[in-house]
Amino acid sequence: MITYEDQMSIFGLISKEISKNIECYAFGGTAMMFYGYKDETKDIDLLFEDEASGNEFVKVIKNLGFNEITLVNIYIPEKLRKKNVPRMFKREDSRFDIFFKKIFQTTISLRMKEDLYAVHDFKGKNSLRVNVLRKEFIVLLKAVTERDRDFEDILTIVKREKNFDWQYLIDEVLWQYKHGDSWVLLDAEKMIRELKKYVFVEEKYLKQLYAAG
Amino acid sequence: MNQEETLKTIEGLQTIETVAEALNIKKQSALNLLSKLKKQGYVATTGGRQQKRLYKITVRKQRKRNFGMFDIINKYSPTKLAPWYDHQVHGKYGPEEALIDAIQTQSFRVILASMRLFNHITNWSKLYKLAKEKDCWQKVGALYDVARLYFRAKKMPAYYLKCETEKWQRLTQLKKNNFPEIAKKWHVYIPFNEKDMGEAS
Numbered sequence: 061m062i063t064y065e066d067q068m069s070i071f072g073l074i075s076k077e078i079s080k081n082i083e084c085y086a087f088g089g090t091a092m093m094f095y096g097y098k099d100e101t102k103d104i105d106l107l108f109e110d111e112a113s114g115n116e117f118v119k120v121i122k123n124l125g126f127n128e129i130t131l132v133n134i135y136i137p138e139k140l141r142k143k144n145v146p147r148m149f150k151r152e153d154s155r156f157d158i159f160f161k162k163i164f165q166t167t168i169s170l171r172m173k174e175d176l177y178a179v180h181d182f183k184g185k186n187s188l189r190v191n192v193l194r195k196e197f198i199v200l201l202k203a204v205t206e207r208d209r210d211f212e213d214i215l216t217i218v219k220r221e222k223n224f225d226w227q228y229l230i231d232e233v234l235w236q237y238k239h240g241d242s243w244v245l246l247d248a249e250k251m252i253r254e255l256k257k258y259v260f261v262e263e264k265y266l267k268q269l270y271a272a273g
Numbered sequence: 274m275n276q277e278e279t280l281k282t283i284e285g286l287q288t289i290e291t292v293a294e295a296l297n298i299k300k301q302s303a304l305n306l307l308s309k310l311k312k313q314g315y316v317a318t319t320g321g322r323q324q325k326r327l328y329k330i331t332v333r334k335q336r337k338r339n340f341g342m343f344d345i346i347n348k349y350s351p352t353k354l355a356p357w358y359d360h361q362v363h364g365k366y367g368p369e370e371a372l373i374d375a376i377q378t379q380s381f382r383v384i385l386a387s388m389r390l391f392n393h394i395t396n397w398s399k400l401y402k403l404a405k406e407k408d409c410w411q412k413v414g415a416l417y418d419v420a421r422l423y424f425r426a427k428k429m430p431a432y433y434l435k436c437e438t439e440k441w442q443r444l445t446q447l448k449k450n451n452f453p454e455i456a457k458k459w460h461v462y463i464p465f466n467e468k469d470m471g472e473a474s
Contacts, residue, residue, distance in 0.1 A: 064336070072363060096314070096333035176358045179341070183364025219277065220332040222284070 061100040062154050064093045070104070070124075070154070075184030077120040082113040083189040085168055087201045088157070089213065094178055094192045097216055102209070103148075103155040105201075106190075107163060114160050118147065126151040136206055139164055142243075165241040166204050171232065172197050195221060196229040200236075203251035204244065214251060218259055226265050234272050245273045279306070280315060280332045287328045339363055342383075345371035350389040352473055354382060368393040369400040376409050376416070381445050381464055384416070385473050391417055391426035401433055411436050412444055415459035419452055423474045436460055 062070075067090060085108075086094065089101025108114030122128075126149035131140055134148065144162035148155060161167070178192040193201070195217055202210040218224055229248075236244040249269050252261055274282070274296075283295050293303040307328055310316045314334035320326045329335070341360030345368060347353050362370070368390040375387035394400055404410040414436060420426050436459045447464040450456065456463050465473075 068363065075364070094336075096331070096336055099334070178359035178361065181341075181360075181362040181364070181366075183362060183366065220281075222281065222332075 061102060062089075062104060063100045066154065067093055067101075067104060071180070071182045071188060071190060072184065073124065074117065074120050075182035075186065075188040077123065078116055078184070078186045078188060080113070080116060081187045081189070082108075082117055083110070083191065084108050084113070084117065085172075085191045085193060087163075087193050087198050088205065088210075090190075091177070091192045091198045092213060092217070094180065094190075095195065095198075097220065098213075103157045105146075105157045105159070105205075107159040107161075107168060109161060109168060111160055114158060118149070118158060121149050121156055124151070126154075126156060129155075134207060139206065163201055163204055165243055166201065166236055167239065167241070169232065169235055169239075171235070194228075196225055197232065199224075199251075200229055200232055200244075200248065203247045206247065211251070211254060215255065215258055218255060226261065230265050230268050233269065237272055245269055249273075276310075277332070280310070280330065283330050284332055285330060287330055288325060289328070292328065292330075340366060342371045342374040342378075346375060346383070346386050346390065349393050350386040352382075352386040352389075354386055369396055369403060372400065372413065373403045373407055373409065376404075376412050376444070377407060379443075379445050381447070384444055385465055385469060388416055388420040388473070389424060391420045392424065394427055394429075397429055397433055409442070411438060411442055411459045411461050415452075415455055415461035415463060416444070418455045418458070419463060419465065419470065423470045 084106045086106055088103065088105030089098065090104045090106070092098050093101055106117070108117065129148050129150045131145060131148055135145070139145070142164045144159065144164055146157045146159045148157050172193055173191070175194055176191050177194045180190045180192065182188040182190070199214050199217055202214050233244050233248045249266065252266055252269075255261055279296065283292050287295075289300055289303050289307070292307060293300045296303065296306070298306070307316055310330065311318065314336075315331060317329045317335050318326055319329070339361040341362050343354055343356040343360055345366070349368065372387050372390045372394070375383045375390075378384070400413065401410060404413045414434060417426065417429055439460060441460045441462065443462045445464045448462045449464055449466070451463045451466045
């Protein structure tokens with residue numbers, strides 16, 4: 061498992077090794093640790109919009125002893141048949157899940173980019189900028205990735221946040237659907253139905269998904 | 274009541290009395306509880322001694338923060354900004370870097386507030402190098418010349434005070450004809466008018 065301190069040290073170390081300025085988006089457990097929802101995570105989830113930056117990042121983590129591993133048993137097989145699957149790198153208990161351009165079919169929308177929760181700049185020889193997505197987007201992307209314990213994390217966020225903006229999440233789901241993500245409606249619907257067993261979610265949000273599909 | 278529910282009940286700014294009242298417990302029990310939560314990272318305190326102690330309680334752990342662009346601007350500028358995201362820098366960060374980051378936001382208010390940083394720039398060559406990397410030296414030059422008209426600003430060495438390009442740039446989305454001489458010198462559209470500058474000073 062990777063602790064918050066481990067994560068900050070790894071990012072700091074990477075910033076000293078990269079040969080150019082790099083920007084990426086953090087979601088999943090990484091983003092949850094930046095938020096303070098949890099203290100450790102199985103993996104560091106990052107998305108690179110610029111392929112050259114992603115490749116530079118991969119080169120550096122390989123030099124730090126991370127080896128590429130198979131995605132089987134981590135992601136469900138249906139997801140792995142899609143384009144834009146991640147590349148995974150592991151060293152002992154630490155793992156990086158690196159996505160390029162998209163998270164399966166889900167893109168980083170303009171709203172995701174503009175409405176960030178935090179921006180962490182790690183200054184080494186060059187700068188590594190980690191943009192942390194908003195909690196609603198973290199939940200959405202956890203619904204999309206559907207890995208072991210992703211639902212637990214979703215539940216943690218939704219239970220803890222008094223002001224979780226469901227409409228904001230639904231708007232993003234509908235935007236993603238209109239822009240080519242054919243799975244997002246199903247993923248979001250499945251997540252909300254499951255969540256309704258534990259927390260109160262108004263029916264109107266599900267209705268909006270059904271109306272779109 | 275488990276810890277999650279307790280945190281939700283007392284989330285926000287509290288005193289020891291309001292915590293005791295909200296949870297219907299004795300003051301000493303409230304103190305013990307807050308001490309435990311503080312060790313876990315859910316509580317930050319301010320005040321004490323002469324002032325009333327206030328407890329900032331959150332349902333998420335409060336991580337130690339590093340300074341970022343908003344912190345530097347708010348430290349030096351009388352115009353305070355409400356950050357819309359949490360910017361933190363892990364590594365060396367000062368007014369030079371903050372000024373360049375402020376220009377990159379293309380935000381009217383952030384750039385206006387950041388003009389006060391010119392009085393705290395000590396390393397002009399660093400500022401020049403950073404601006405050149407981001408292709409915004411002409412914006413820095415234009416802001417400096419405007420800032421000098423209204424605020425105290427450290428003197429920039431003369432050899433930096435030249436525009437090296439003919440290409441016009443915008444500081445924000447606005448394409449205004451304010452401060453025409455400075456705009457023409459640096460080929461930069463300046464969004465602030467005299468009234469804005471007057472309010473900022």
